[in-house]
Amino acid sequence: MPRVVLENVKKSFNGIVALEDINISFENGEYACVLGPTGSGKTTLLKVIAGLVKPDYGEVYIDNKRVTNIPPEARNAVYMHQQYALFPHLTVGENISFGLLARGVRKEDAMRKTLEVLEIVKLRQWADAYPHELSGGMQQRVALARCLATGAKLLLLDEPLSALDARLRLEVRNELARIAEELDLTVIHVTHDQSEAMSLADKLILLRNGRIVQAGPPEEVYLKPNSIFTAYFVGESILLDGVIRRINGDTAFIELRNGMTIETFCDESFKEGDLAVVAVRCEDVIIGEGPLMGLLKEISFLGSFSKIIFELPGGLKMSVNIPLTDFIKSDLRVGMALQLAIPKERTRLFKYPAIGIAKEVEAV
Ligand SMILES: Nc1ncnc2c1ncn2[C@@H]1O[C@H](COP(=O)(O)OP(=O)(O)O)[C@@H](O)[C@H]1O
Ligand SMILES: [Mg+2]
Known part of the structure; x- marks a missing residue:
């Protein structure tokens, strides 16, 4: 010991x-x-x-x-x-x-x-x-x-x-x-x-x-x-990059590459106009109601959960994991257009890395 x-x-x-x-x-x-x-x-x-x-x-x-x-x-x-x-x-x-x-x-x-x-x-x-x-x-x-x-x-x-x-x-x-x-x-x-x-x-x-x-x-x-890197390597996260368009108190409004806006919490180290990356866990996205529109492209059964791939306007892909029991109760099918929400409290906001996202999470 x-x-x-x-x-x-x-x-x-x-x-x-x-x-x-x-x-x-x-x-x-x-x-x-x-x-x-x-x-x-x-x-x-x-x-x-x-x-x-x-x-x-x-x-x-x-x-x-x-x-x-x-x-x-x-x-x-x-x-x-x-x-x-x-x-x-x-x-x-x-x-x-x-x-x-x-x-x-x-x-x-x-x-x-x-x-x-x-x-x-x-x-x-x-x-x-x-x-x-x-x-x-x-x-x-x-x-x-x-x-x-x-x-x-x-x-x-x-x-x-x-x-x-x-x-x-x-x-x-x-x-x-x-x-x-x-x-x-x-x-x-x-x-x-x-x-x-x-x-x-x-x-x-x-x-x-x-x-x-x-x-x-x-x-x-x-x-x-x-x-x-942690968000990417531990668990499974979606990384969305964009520009901080507006900050109101502790809330930032991030305009994503495809023009959609999502809300996150942010601290004083961020300012309007900054490039930023929003990380959200694949299991935290809510399907069925919300400000984002996604087309259901693919469903993979992975045992205890199913992985659902949505395509958002501008070609943005969003991978969402839902527990098998929820999936069985749902009537999700490929081709459906659905609303998606990313709960503000489940997001993490990071500075856009100088070397770009791909290099930042690169596996070495
Ligand atoms: N004996 C060695 N001689 C030369 N390079 C080494 C040696 N051991 C490790 N390295 C290098 O050090 C780095 C870390 O290696 P390592 O500790 O084996 O990583 P991991 O166990 O996480 O895969 C790698 O770039 C590897 O090539
Ligand atoms: Mg080793």
């Missing part, structure tokens, strides 16, 4: 910035998820904490002790590699005891520890099986047991579920949450899957180009994105 602090951490590889200005703390017993597109620096961040990559600048503290120059094995942390591998010719039990024996643990103690961690991941009866006899999810749990056997209280997981299919991912995800809680671990779990991050995290950290864009409880990051 250690506490981890990173202070002004920077790391480049051959001039390419992998981490920049990283200032963050991970609390005792916290389950933190680091979310970001491929190449955003997630693995490097974990390796810096594990001691496998030395930062160019900045410090790492574990339990108030400066560990920046301390080797991995002395950090009470265990890093589970993105491409973890079990030894195919060793049994499940041997895969775990191998590392313990290599570190000089006595045979009886290694056996006891092995069975103990297999018990934790609920695979004790599989100790004598070979990895190929296990499902992908079970193999993943063996890899996890191997990490737990080190006794480390800081678990650094690099995309631990990415090799599993959707159902197993959910199963192992729940196991991870249970084990972290039971063993009182501090977990830093890296993923590019936002639903995985949202469901597991006490704290969500969003990375972009090696920098932390936003960090906080997942609900906060979801409901109060601090940037266009």
Whole structure:
């Protein structure tokens, strides 16, 4: 259950910035998820904490002790590699005891520890099986047991579920949450899957180009994105750009590219004439009444919700998600012309980015 602090951490590889200005703390017993597109620096961040990559600048503290120059094995942390591998010719039990024996643990103690961690991941009866006899999810749990056997209280997981299919991912995800809680671990779990991050995290950290864009409880990051990138990357948002035509108190009237106007809340940092971007969640658009007119172009059934694509005048596309139960009750059909509303309190207003919206949300 250690506490981890990173202070002004920077790391480049051959001039390419992998981490920049990283200032963050991970609390005792916290389950933190680091979310970001491929190449955003997630693995490097974990390796810096594990001691496998030395930062160019900045410090790492574990339990108030400066560990920046301390080797991995002395950090009470265990890093589970993105491409973890079990030894195919060793049994499940041997895969775990191998590392313990290599570190000089006595045979009886290694056996006891092995069975103990297999018990934790609920695979004790599989100790004598070979990895190929296990499902992908079970193999993943063996890899996890191997990490737990080190006794480390800081678990650094690099995309631990990415090799599993959707159902197993959910199963192992729940196991991870249970084990972290039971063993009182501090977990830093890296993923590019936002639903995985949202469901597991006490704290969500969003990375972009090696920098932390936003960090906080997942609900906060979801409901109060601090940037266009967050709004785009966490959850599903529609980004509408336009000009602020008028500001009245805390309300701004934004004229969109297609001539339509929508209302948002705004603060003093905006003024009339500014270019701006309005972000709205796909599930927050109201169908059936409102100031916008849209032609229903497409309906996709996506399990628990349906995605409805509307085309607004000027070719503007608006993707709206509605829960399956609401969709079934509705009589929505392709070709209908419908009114749409964007509730003012569900919008977020951002400055138009100097590099343009596409580059701003680009996945690196
Ligand atoms: N050992 C390395 N040598 C050179 N470049 C690297 C190395 N490790 C990472 N990088 C670069 O650093 C950036 C961040 O990589 P990484 O931390 O692996 O991101 P992520 O895990 O989010 O995909 C990328 O541009 C990547 O190419
Ligand atoms: Mg990675």
